[in-house]
Amino acid sequence: MKNSKPQLTIAVSGLNAIDSPGPGVAVIRALREAKAFDCRIIGLAYESLEPGIYMHDLIEKTYHIPYPSAGTDALMKRMAYINEKENIDVVIPNFDAELYSFIKLKPKFEQLGIYSFLPTMDQFESRQKINLPEFGKKYGINVPQSKAVYTPGEINKLEQEYGWPLVVKGKYYDAILAYNPEQAKSAYQKISAKWGLPIIVQEFVHGTEYNVTGLGDGNGNTIAAVPMRKQYITDKGKAWGGITITDPKALALTTHFLQRTQWRGAFELELMKDKEGRYFLLEINPRIPAWIYLAVGVGQNIPEALTKLALGIPTEAFTTYEAGKMFIRYAWDMIVDLKEFEQISTNGEL
């Protein structure tokens, strides 16, 4: 019988899988299980040791791409080269730090026939950690108090307002809980050395952390939403195990977020539920999270739906998922021939 499914070429980044893993490998697993299409996967990597590069059963070919700091022209040039060889249909970038470039280059990529389904630049900017208080106010969502600071001295002033502990956050990544001024200063220096300024100092909300991943169609509609409670958390605060839950309040908050912001694309909401049962929005990650395969496992293949939306294929909203399903992450040592490492390191493709 002839296979009538379309064959798509999809480029995916975020192939690292360290203790704070990129979502790429999980996204690719989801795409491989898509019902609406078959796919060839092109990996986009920044470093030669990203494990996804060597997972040949998941990724047909991987190319190095330039770091975001190299600018959008360098990325455009590289993507044009990759596209010439691979004829990419859809690109799914998975790192916060690269999203700005991919959103900016969206019209140029489309001229090459490469489609994506990303938040608008306004949406991307408005949910930045630095803008979160304003975001909460504008859209009527509870957020913890926070402030961007440029000197360690400013933290001392916030101590009186927020009390201890305080959450010290980098503008893109990293968060450290500080219980006294010395710890706050040390966290400030550690994070600013890595991610630059400003540093965001956030009030600590006591409670239980929940996450929701989902997909908005850009018109205020919820295409997918799956809430999860972290069960096992690494020292970086990342979920190493989690379970799907059915909390109407978390889902209502997600619907409200999508309706009010008209969010376009995948997202992850990081929520804290306090003792009174109130939800506080801690962060909005404007991309697919690393635990996305749990959503697939409970019936919502978000990467597949996102790909369809990117190509303008009508996509029905998911209305159910299975609660009480867990994911447990593990590390896996691959044996790799040095020649492969040599090839990606020297030629930038494998």
Next chain:
Amino acid sequence: MKIKNNIAVSDNGFVFNPGSGESYTANQVGLDMLNMLRKGEKSAAIISFIAEKYEADPAVIEKDLNDFSETLKQYHLSQHEEL
């Protein structure tokens, strides 16, 4: 006390709250109490059943049931809890 409808309880005493993602383990006595509470049985009936099954003093069982009910409340497993 009424137990929330969505609470899942397995035959071996594994209790899962799909609203919060929390799970607990009840021993056989706890499981008996929980199952009777889920059926809407009154305290007197539960105390009498447990006292007979385990050949225990009803006054002790009454105290145990009160403690157990308090624990269920603390864990947000009872129906009047909104959290």
